[in-house]
Amino acid sequence: AQKVTQAQTEISVVEKEDVTLDCVYETRDTTYYLFWYKQPPSGELVFLIRRNSFDEQNEISGRYSWNFQKSTSSFNFTITASQVVDSAVYFCALKENRDDKIIFGKGTRLHILP
Amino acid sequence: NAGVTQTPKFQVLKTGQSMTLQCAQDMNHEYMSWYRQDPGMGLRLIHYSVGAGITDQGEVPNGYNVSRSTTEDFPLRLLSAAPSQTSVYFCASSYRTGGNTIYFGEGSWLTVV
Numbered sequence: 034a035q036k037v038t039q040a041q042t043e044i045s046v047v048e049k050e051d052v053t054l055d056c057v058y059e060t061r062d063t064t065y066y067l068f069w070y071k072q073p074p075s076g077e078l079v080f081l082i083r084r085n086s087f088d089e090q091n092e093i094s095g096r097y098s099w100n101f102q103k104s105t106s107s108f109n110f111t112i113t114a115s116q117v118v119d120s121a122v123y124f125c126a127l128k129e130n131r132d133d134k135i136i137f138g139k140g141t142r143l144h145i146l147p
Numbered sequence: 148n149a150g151v152t153q154t155p156k157f158q159v160l161k162t163g164q165s166m167t168l169q170c171a172q173d174m175n176h177e178y179m180s181w182y183r184q185d186p187g188m189g190l191r192l193i194h195y196s197v198g199a200g201i202t203d204q205g206e207v208p209n210g211y212n213v214s215r216s217t218t219e220d221f222p223l224r225l226l227s228a229a230p231s232q233t234s235v236y237f238c239a240s241s242y243r244t245g246g247n248t249i250y251f252g253e254g255s256w257l258t259v260v
Contacts, residue, residue, distance in 0.1 A: 066246025139189035
């Protein structure tokens with residue numbers, strides 16, 4: 034069965050530090066999709082990125098970057114030069130191509146301290 | 148743009164009462180789902196649907212019923228509310244094929260006393 038593990042329950046860093054959020058997944062499907070979502074204190078869920086299993090290129094979007102490594106079944110998310118506005122809960126999610134379910138990890142609560 | 152609309156936003160129920168959380172989307176998405184969010188547990192899938200007339204169970208379906216009579220609507224029913232169902236509920240939708248972006252409603256805060 035598909036599974037997503039976000040081992041870091043809570044992280045605190047000082048503003049301007051870099052921080053990496055880990056996501057490890059399990060799947061028996063060869064085609065699958067990975068997602069990251071942000072949930073700020075206001076509570077809504079904000080889409081950040083989608084990656085399919087055939088595209089292992091790392092992606093950078095401003096201060097955000099994602100490292101997808103199939104060999105270690107990981108899809109880690111790095112925030113460079115963190116800001117207080119980055120404080121949120123971040124969720125990693127997995128969808129297998131053979132199944133319609135989208136399963137989320139337990140989330141990592143990130144505190145950026147001024 | 149309406150997107151995914153959930154109602155009510157806040158609700159307090161007494162144990163044993165029934166209620167329905169409404170979810171509607173205007174993007175013609177085939178896939179709709181309900182998640183509950185509890186502290187330390189992340190988002191857990193309750194039920195999902197891939198089209199009108201088709202529903203299936205997720206990770207934590209007990210105590211909840213769903214139906215999908217139209218593409219647009221996917222209501223979640225609590226037949227006999229229990230304090231363990233106190234949670235934040237999110238409805239989500241997406242196109243079914245591939246890894247399409249999942250759109251979420253704003254959430255419904257439910258307290259069962």
